[in-house]
Amino acid sequence: AKMRVGLLFGGCSGEHEVSIRSAQAIAKALSTGANADKYEVLPVHISKEGHWLMGEVAQQVLASGTPLQLATSDPAASLHSPASAAATLEAAQQSPLNRLPILKQAAAIDIWFPILHGPNGEDGTIQGLLQLMQVPFVGSGVLGSAMGMDKLAMKMAFAQAGLPQVKYVAVTRAEVWSNPCVFPKLCDRIEAELGYPCFVKPANLGSSVGISKVRSRDELEKALDSAASYDRRLIVEAGVTAREVECAVLGNDQAKASVVGEISFHSDFYDYETKYSAGQAELTIPADLPEQLTRQIQAMALQAFQAVDAAGISRVDFFYLEQTGEILINEINTMPGFTATSMYPMLWQASGVDFPELVDRLVQLGLERTAP
Ligand code: ATP
Ligand code: MG
Ligand code: MG
Numbered sequence: 343a344k345m346r347v348g349l350l351f352g353g354c355s356g357e358h359e360v361s362i363r364s365a366q367a368i369a370k371a372l373s374t375g376a377n378a379d380k381y382e383v384l385p386v387h388i389s390k391e392g393h394w395l396m397g398e399v400a401q402q403v404l405a406s407g408t409p410l411q412l413a414t415s416d417p418a419a420s421l422h423s424p425a426s427a428a429a430t431l432e433a434a435q436q437s438p439l440n441r442l443p444i445l446k447q448a449a450a451i452d453i454w455f456p457i458l459h460g461p462n463g464e465d466g467t468i469q470g471l472l473q474l475m476q477v478p479f480v481g482s483g484v485l486g487s488a489m490g491m492d493k494l495a496m497k498m499a500f501a502q503a504g505l506p507q508v509k510y511v512a513v514t515r516a517e518v519w520s521n522p523c524v525f526p527k528l529c530d531r532i533e534a535e536l537g538y539p540c541f542v543k544p545a546n547l548g549s550s551v552g553i554s555k556v557r558s559r560d561e562l563e564k565a566l567d568s569a570a571s572y573d574r575r576l577i578v579e580a581g582v583t584a585r586e587v588e589c590a591v592l593g594n595d596q597a598k599a600s601v602v603g604e605i606s607f608h609s610d611f612y613d614y615e616t617k618y619s620a621g622q623a624e625l626t627i628p629a630d631l632p633e634q635l636t637r638q639i640q641a642m643a644l645q646a647f648q649a650v651d652a653a654g655i656s657r658v659d660f661f662y663l664e665q666t667g668e669i670l671i672n673e674i675n676t677m678p679g680f681t682a683t684s685m686y687p688m689l690w691q692a693s694g695v696d697f698p699e700l701v702d703r704l705v706q707l708g709l710e711r712t713a714p
């Protein structure tokens with residue numbers, strides 16, 4: 343019998359749309375070639391509001407590539423959710439207890455593929471639920487996902503592993519919002535310790551959502567206020583002028599690193615628009631780097647993977663400061679973007695693992711990790 347893969351996508355996150363695009367590519371890869379004989383895909387959509395939807399509605403979101411427009415005054419008129427979908431949603435909305443009706447049908451799924459990016463998906467929450475359900479799933483477990491999502495926890499793990507990184511200051515929402523006497527002192531401290539430019543980030547997010555590059559006190563204040571609206575935990579990092587290189591990791595206890603890729607763009611930094619508008623960023627795979635540096639980046643990627651206890655899949659992002667030859671680790675993403683043109687699958691393609699094989703390997707790694 344075919345293995346039933348529960349493809350979990352969408353999610354309550356600023357990266358909802360990216361997740362839909364990743365899921366489309368994975369669903370296609372699991373239903374073509376040799377994979378088609380092996381796997382049956384059951385798409386399960388998590389709406390932006392947190393409702394779990396499967397069957398026809400999930401198929402439609404996947405096929406259209408458009409987030410569910412929640413029915414407002416006229417449910418049936420909603421473009422991508424026909425009357426039946428709207429009715430399902432309405433019923434689901436009546437009680438928070440009905441948010442996870444799918445769990446009753448979980449027995450039908452052999453392995454889950456939570457292709458969710460950002461909070462409520464890449465951060466250990468879904469992973470905890472799946473672990474409690476005692477069903478195998480693709481990717482990192484609770485600890486690896488949570489450590490990889492929270493930039494402060496991640497940086498502590500990297501520091502412990504001896505990985506070099508930019509200087510940073512940890513900030514809480516309370517410091518930004520609650521006390522008018524604390525805020526100016528906080529800004530003074532950031533200016534003294536990091537200077538400008540610096541990067542203000544919500545600790546738990548992705549796709550550059552909520553991130554600002556700031557060059558003045560005024561911009562700093564606004565950026566802190568804005569980042570605080572996304573997360574209780576914030577981080578401010580010293581800005582570096584560097585080439586941006588990324589390395590993909592695949593495997594569990596014997597994980598392997600891919601070739602290294604480079605991103606180039608003309609915008610101020612690699613922000614959301616640059617990431618997801620066609621033609622704004624260029625990927626060079628493999629990156630034009632001395633072999634010694636490539637090996638160093640690959641070794642650091644594997645160390646980072648272990649430092650946060652990641653599993654199966656991760657993409658590790660670095661800064662290469664050409665002037666000094668330094669490589670600084672920026673971050674790890676335990677469920678990186680997975681469209682056909684995303685860095686992660688392209689790095690493996692260039693390393694000899696094509697897209698369908700990559701997806702197959704990830705499913706097998708998920709099974710292996712949960713095997714007794
Ligand atoms: P991803 O989509 O990779 O998960 P993210 O939201 O986790 O992204 P980061 O990778 O931390 O965000 O930062 C996004 C981009 O901002 C980087 O790729 C880089 O262009 C820029 N950037 C972030 N931090 C710094 C820094 N300290 N110095 C220079 N540029 C930075
Ligand atoms: Mg990230
Ligand atoms: Mg990310």
Ligand code: MG
Pocket residue numbers: 659672673
């Ligand atoms: Mg990044």
